[in-house]
Amino acid sequence: MRYLIAETTWKLVSLSKAVADSGTLRTRCDAGEEIEDFHQMGEHDLIVLDAAQLRRHCSLTRLRELRPDTPICLIARKPEPEQIATWLMSGADTVIDEAAPLPEMLGRLAAVARRAHGIAQPTLERGPLYLDLAARRVHVGEVTLSLSPKLYEILEFLALRPGRLASREALLNHVYGFENEPAPRVFDVYMCNLRTHLNGIAGALRIDTVRGSGYRLEVTERRKTARALAA
Template identity: 75%
Template sequence: MRYLIAETSWKTVGLSKAVSDRGTLVTRCEAGEEIEDFHKIGEHDLVVFDAIQLLRQTSLIRLRELHPDSPIVLIARSPDAEQIAAWLTAGADTVIDETAPLAEMIARIDAIARRAQGAASPRLNCGPLTFDLDARRVHLGDVTLSLSPKLYEILEYIALRPGRLAARESLLGHVYGFENEPAPRVFDVYMCNLRAHLAGIADAVRIETVRGAGYRLELVEPAGAQKPLAA
């Protein structure tokens, strides 16, 4: 997943570093007025910033309009119940007290990001594959697939959207953020390598290329499997 975090306080800087160090993709901005611009350009699974930025140019309503499905998390110092209610009404998904331990903050934002993608827990089953979304690992039975960070991000992105088209442009933006994107042939090599990792289970799960559009993860029903009868 990719988080957008405004590093405008020591707390948000520490939070950004902690989630980045464990492997989560992070888009960083250093000024509150940049939050909306970064969110407008890129697609993010979560937006985190200090509530004090709302006193400047950041608007919860505008952020929500840009990407209605992206959760918004505010960090605030000892907010009262009335203020929290106002922020939630304006578009925030949750408010975390900045005095909370860092581990608790990370657990909270991870849970919100997962649930926004339809994953109730860090464990995501996708056909024969099992994802540990927090540890950023993919298991096939008792075997852990040896995926590079970029291959993991590609597979996680399309696995969270099974059966749905993952537009190539959106996938590139997710994996590379505001870095220079690779030449098209380089990304094609990544996809070939990812398919090679899944070759042994191609009869159960495969990545379909939709020419000129993107990719789709297809879960294949076993031959002869019977669908349950409608009630």
């Protein structure tokens, strides 16, 4: 997943680093007036910003208008219950006290982000694929696929949106975050390598290319047996 994080306070800078250290992708902006522009430019799984920015540079109403389905997390300093209720009613999905420990904050962010995709637990099944979203690993039966970080990120993006067309631009923005995008040929190699990893289950799941439009994950067969990941 990829979060848009407005690094306008030291607490948000620390949280942003912890997000990156966990393996989650992030798009960073360091000025409050840039939040709406970055939000409009590309699709994110979650927006994280300091609640004080709402009084200065952006509004929950505007953020919701731009992308209604993107969850919003506010970080606030000792928020009062009445203020929390107002923010939630205005469009925020959760409010976290900035004094909360980083592990708790990371857990709450991940929960809000995945539940926006309709996923209750940090695991995801797509046909014979079993994705461990927390560990960033993909399993087929008892086999763990040896995916590079970029291949995992492409597959996760598509698996979170099964049957939906994802444009090439959307995938590039997700993986690279508007920076250092590779030549088109490099991305084609990524897709070829990912399909090679999935060759063994091609009858149950495939990545379709819609010429001139993008890519789509199609699942044609459910996983036959449940598999529990080791703790």
